Amino acid sequence: MVHRYATFFKAINLTVDYFVLNVSMVAAYLILDDSVIVWINNKQYLPVVLVFNLIWLLSANITGLYEHVLNKDSVKTFRVVFQTYLLFVSLICITILIVIGTKAYFITREYLFYSIVLFGTMLGLWKLIFLAIRKSDRAVLNDSRKVIIVGAGRAGNELRTYFKNNPFRGYDLLGFFDDEATRVTEKGLYLGSTDYCMEYVLNNKVDEIYCALPYSEHHTIERLMIDADKNLIRFKIVPEYHEYIKKPTYLQSFGNIPIISIRPEPLENMLNRGMKRIFDILFSLFIIIFIFSWLFPILAIIIKMESSGPIFFVQLRSGRDNHPFNCYKFRSMRVNADSDKVQATRKDSRITKVGAFLRKTSLDELPQFFNVLMGNMSTVGPRPHMISHTEQYSQLIDRFMVRHFLKPGITGWAQVNGLRGETKTTEAMLERVEADVWYLENWSFILDIKIIFLTFWNSVKGDENAF
Structure with a gap:
C-alpha cells in the first residue's frame, strides 16, 4: 500500500500524542492547584515535563x-498503544518515584495519578477518533498506482514477485514489455515488445515505468526515459547490481555519478560518532563513580575469599578494525589454562x-566501563570476541568481520x-553476527538507550542464556 500521506499521518499521530500528554499534565496541575500563574512560573515543574516527554518518546x-500507522488494524493499533502506555507508566514510576524522588520537584503522588489517568483516557479517545477517520476515509489514504515492468529478466521477475507478495503497497502491475516474449513465464502478463511500451502507457494511463533492462540495452533505456519525461510518466530504473546484493542499499552521488554503498553506516557520520562518544564518557563516569566505586571492594573481597587468583580477568580481544585490546572483567572462573581458548558452558x-x-x-562486565572510558569499547556495540574465535569464525562466516x-x-x-552465551554451532554465531550487522546499519541514539534499558531489564528478570 503506497501511502501518499504516511509520513504526514505519522507526524500527526506523534504531535497529537504529545499535545494530549502535555495537556493532561497541565490539567492535572490545575485540578490540584487552580492558580494558572503559579503553574506558568513554577520552574520546578519544567524538569518533570521534560522527563514525561522523553519517557514517552x-x-x-x-x-x-x-x-506503519496506516497499515495496522484496530486491534493491533490498540494493542501497541496499550503496551506503550503501560511501559510509559512503569518508566515514569521508576524515574519519578525512585530515581528523581517526589520531593525533588514537589511532585505528589496525587499529581502522578491524575496526570497518568488523564493521559490514558485522552490518548484512548484520540486513537478512537483517528481509527474512525482512517476507516471512513481509507480510499483517500491509499494511493494505488498502475505500473509496468520493462525487461522480464531476473531483476524484472523478482520485482514482479515483490509486487505480488506485498499487495498492500498498492502497485497494480499491468504486465511486462520485453523483446523476447518467452521470458515472461506468467500467462497474460506479456504486453509486447519495448517499441510499443510508450503507446500502451499513454493509452492505459500508467503511472510508473520500472525499467529492469540490462546496461547493454542502454540505448533503449535512454529512449524510454526521454519519452517518459515528455509525457509526465515517472520512470524508475532497477539496477543490475541487486542480483548479487540481497539487501537494502544506500545510494549517494559524487556529482552525477551514483555511488552505491552496500550498507548504511550512521556512525560514519562524525556528528553521530561524537554524540555516541560523549554519551559513553558521561555514562561510564556515572557507573564508575556511583556504582563501581562502592561495589568493587565488596566483590573484590568475595572473589578473593572463594578462590585464589587476581580480582580482574584480563583477556586480549578483537576491537574496532580488528585491533586487539585488553578487555577487563571481574574474574568469574578459577584460574585455568583454557580461558583464552574455551568458551564458558552451562554448568562449567x-x-x-x-x-x-x-x-x-x-556484573562481571562492570570493569569494562574503564575500557569505555579509555575508548577501547562503547557502552553499546557488538560483543568483543577472543582472538582465536575471530580467526575461526572469520573463515566460516562471510560477514563476520563486518x-x-x-x-x-x-x-x-x-x-x-x-543471542549471548555459548555458541555451540556456526548457525548460532551467524545469528549473532546478523544482529550485530543490523545494529551497525540501523544505529541511532534512541536505539542505544533502548538497548541499555533492555539490558537492565534482562538483568533484573534474569536471562537463561547468561551463565
Missing part, C-alpha cells in the same frame, strides 16, 4: 508505536559460585535479543 520507540566446572552470580547478573567496523560494546542488540 523512549516508550514509543521501544514498542514501535509510530511505525571452572565457574565459581560468586562467578555464577556475577555472570547471571552481568561487525569490527564498530567499537565493541558492553551490551548490544544481539545480547538483548537472547
Whole structure:
C-alpha cells in the first residue's frame, strides 16, 4: 500500500500524542492547584515535563508505536498503544518515584495519578477518533498506482514477485514489455515488445515505468526515459547490481555519478560518532563513580575469599578494525589454562559460585566501563570476541568481520535479543553476527538507550542464556 500521506499521518499521530500528554499534565496541575500563574512560573515543574516527554518518546520507540500507522488494524493499533502506555507508566514510576524522588520537584503522588489517568483516557479517545477517520476515509489514504515492468529478466521477475507478495503497497502491475516474449513465464502478463511500451502507457494511463533492462540495452533505456519525461510518466530504473546484493542499499552521488554503498553506516557520520562518544564518557563516569566505586571492594573481597587468583580477568580481544585490546572483567572462573581458548558452558566446572552470580547478573562486565572510558569499547556495540574465535569464525562466516567496523560494546542488540552465551554451532554465531550487522546499519541514539534499558531489564528478570 503506497501511502501518499504516511509520513504526514505519522507526524500527526506523534504531535497529537504529545499535545494530549502535555495537556493532561497541565490539567492535572490545575485540578490540584487552580492558580494558572503559579503553574506558568513554577520552574520546578519544567524538569518533570521534560522527563514525561522523553519517557514517552523512549516508550514509543521501544514498542514501535509510530511505525506503519496506516497499515495496522484496530486491534493491533490498540494493542501497541496499550503496551506503550503501560511501559510509559512503569518508566515514569521508576524515574519519578525512585530515581528523581517526589520531593525533588514537589511532585505528589496525587499529581502522578491524575496526570497518568488523564493521559490514558485522552490518548484512548484520540486513537478512537483517528481509527474512525482512517476507516471512513481509507480510499483517500491509499494511493494505488498502475505500473509496468520493462525487461522480464531476473531483476524484472523478482520485482514482479515483490509486487505480488506485498499487495498492500498498492502497485497494480499491468504486465511486462520485453523483446523476447518467452521470458515472461506468467500467462497474460506479456504486453509486447519495448517499441510499443510508450503507446500502451499513454493509452492505459500508467503511472510508473520500472525499467529492469540490462546496461547493454542502454540505448533503449535512454529512449524510454526521454519519452517518459515528455509525457509526465515517472520512470524508475532497477539496477543490475541487486542480483548479487540481497539487501537494502544506500545510494549517494559524487556529482552525477551514483555511488552505491552496500550498507548504511550512521556512525560514519562524525556528528553521530561524537554524540555516541560523549554519551559513553558521561555514562561510564556515572557507573564508575556511583556504582563501581562502592561495589568493587565488596566483590573484590568475595572473589578473593572463594578462590585464589587476581580480582580482574584480563583477556586480549578483537576491537574496532580488528585491533586487539585488553578487555577487563571481574574474574568469574578459577584460574585455568583454557580461558583464552574455551568458551564458558552451562554448568562449567571452572565457574565459581560468586562467578555464577556475577555472570547471571552481568556484573562481571562492570570493569569494562574503564575500557569505555579509555575508548577501547562503547557502552553499546557488538560483543568483543577472543582472538582465536575471530580467526575461526572469520573463515566460516562471510560477514563476520563486518561487525569490527564498530567499537565493541558492553551490551548490544544481539545480547538483548537472547543471542549471548555459548555458541555451540556456526548457525548460532551467524545469528549473532546478523544482529550485530543490523545494529551497525540501523544505529541511532534512541536505539542505544533502548538497548541499555533492555539490558537492565534482562538483568533484573534474569536471562537463561547468561551463565
